Amino acid sequence: MKIAVYGRQFNDPSVFPYIRQVFDSLAQHKVEVCIHPILNDFLKGNVDTSACTLLNCTDPNDVDVFLTLGGDGTLLDMVTVIRDSGVPVIGINFGRLGFLASINKSDIAAAIHAVVNKEFSLDSRELLVIESEQKIFGDNNFALNDVTIHKRDDSAMITTHVSLDGEFLNSYWGDGIIISTPTGSTAYSLSCNGPIIFPQSNSIALTPVAPHNLNVRPVVLPDTSTLTLDIDYRGNNYIVSCDSRTVIVDKPMQFKVYKAGFRLNLVRLNNESYLSTLRKKLLWGLDARNY
Secondary structure (H helix, E strand, C coil): EEEEEECCCCCCCHHHHHHHHHHHHHCCCCCEEEEEEHHHCCCCCCCCCCCEEEEECCCCCCCCCCCCCEHHHHHHHHHHCCCCCCEEEEEEECCCCCCCCEEEEHHHHHHEEEEEEECEEEEEEEEEEEECCCCCCCCCCCCCEEEEEECCCCCCCEEEEEECEEEEEEEEEEEEEEEEEEHHCCCHHHCCCCCCCCCHHHHHEEEEECCCCCCCCEEEECCCEEEEEEECCCCEEEEECCCCCCEEEECCEEEEEEEEEEEEEEEEEEEHHHHHHHHCCCCCCCCCHHH
């Protein structure tokens, strides 16, 4: 089996023992390992990877599984590498919440054993595509979590005129809007009172950010919808985000957002489910009145 390992630079040296455990476990299972150049350069002098068979993999199709070390943001970075290859990805959480990178540091050995022995299922997740006349994101114009239009740090509101499949839906005055997949419904959208959407619901959510209209609420839409966004802004510029990738736009522009033609495969170990992840991460059922 070939496993590609990706991670950002870590400011906290306390994660190094866990990273060593990852590579020790991979070596014990005689896994061929590809380390992303950014991570490999960072690990030199900090973590010994000599026990692993290291490969230089430039094509995502050359590996069986991607393994990310970090939080949800690290796994989101990998989406632009995996793209439409369909290669499964699993994340070990060195961050805080970890909805996507769901493997705890204490479960590293068990998780790698399960992956090597193929004791897992694939959780297929939808992505969104954002298009505009100017290709502001180039070929990386897709998002696993959300597409966001947001004002910058000044007092002017941003107005987003939204049409649904060619028919006018609403105009949103406020700090911006979020269009999220079911995966992204537990991210930024959730913090703006958006709904939690189960992965297989075939839906997307449009969530306003600090709307000036008190009667405006999040809307759940079919994922077959095409949204057209016309931006009207009195400020100098505004921000368009595609997951963790952001672009500053300095003029009014029209965007189209719709479901991508491919999915991302998340590794789901046999001892976990989407419900168990929700309960654990959101502390559901831990109210003292339940006991």
